[in-house]
Amino acid sequence: MTDTVAARLAARGLTLPDPPKPGGMYDSVRVVGGVAYVSVQFPFVDGEVVFRGRLGHELTTEDGYRAAELCALNVLAQINHYVGFERILGLNRIEAHMLTADGWDDFPKVLDGASRLFIDVLGDEVGRHARALFGVERLPLDATIALTATLTLRP
Amino acid sequence: MTDTVAARLAARGLTLPDPPKPGGMYDSVRVVGGVAYVSVQFPFVDGEVVFRGRLGHELTTEDGYRAAELCALNVLAQINHYVGFERILGLNRIEAHMLTADGWDDFPKVLDGASRLFIDVLGDEVGRHARALFGVERLPLDATIALTATLTLRP
């Protein structure tokens, strides 16, 4: 499964990064009761948040799409490192909090950046999911999007 | 159970609508590991968000109550369509994000619009739940409230 994930990422020009390290007293992934709870992920590349500021102001919808994809890539990196893809039964729900400007309303288009990556890379049965999305005022490191994901493990 | 739900809704002058369709690459309800994760629901009626703007500014607390009730009705519509009420062991926690104006603080009264509907229609054992509520700056389609629900299925 890791090889399949790596190959599918490579076909999109992506590689699985090292997972971002926790910035406080918490686990990046907590596995308990057959569920993997992933801590909120940001559009980090090599320890830097690469998409900052408000969608519809400093950033475009296309930037947001790529930022959401990066968050999803970091979720996959955490799962690869702490759980292993072969243990995943399915993604449950993803939740996105975005920094947005007045009048901007491309929430679903942006979050499709994450949804498409999960479905393409994990496959439809494992990667499909419910989701929720919100516009907030401030996020750590001025990241334009924060993605929370939860996955169910095989029994 | 569907008949009971329908009768209880009718007693309140409500009918189960067609469930709103997803506006992106996600499932309206994701069932995995014995849990139904419902995607965030808005106060949609016939494909239109009917409560828009800020509570305490464009909208009153009473509007918010009815908006929360509509979100809950759409959760029920999704459950009816994708899962079936007879499979539900219980509602877990509901989470509400609301557009609010400075100084307005009727969060719990508004969310009771959803809580009451769930308890009245699903019955106390199935419909009771924990909850959380937040005031945010922006929501898709300028909807005044966004409701996220998760339900546990019978083994």
Add this chain to the structure above:
Amino acid sequence: MTDTVAARLAARGLTLPDPPKPGGMYDSVRVVGGVAYVSVQFPFVDGEVVFRGRLGHELTTEDGYRAAELCALNVLAQINHYVGFERILGLNRIEAHMLTADGWDDFPKVLDGASRLFIDVLGDEVGRHARALFGVERLPLDATIALTATLTLRP
């Protein structure tokens, strides 16, 4: 386990308070499917929110740390009252919504107030957790932080 928790709290100068009562039609803790869903907790002491306003404006990061700790203490009070510590297999993920001012960015330091309490008091295996954190515009009662927690029970 309750004695252990009480002793560990006492070592920090804390005692388990009476759990805050629900302010609407919901349960403070909903137990279903082997999971305890705790309703959102605020920095209440004796029925009063004692930390109000924005971090980085009315309140300091140190205030925020203590506010997060108080929220965590109230989560423990709810678990003690409605579930019992001996039934807890592990904390899953905690989520914090904070009122913050422009330019303030000590989110992780503040939430460590909750994370440290959970780990110190419940022990590393039970108390460790994933987490997520967001900056929002408004919270009920102008509370500076709102903490949502979910715990898995022993089979």
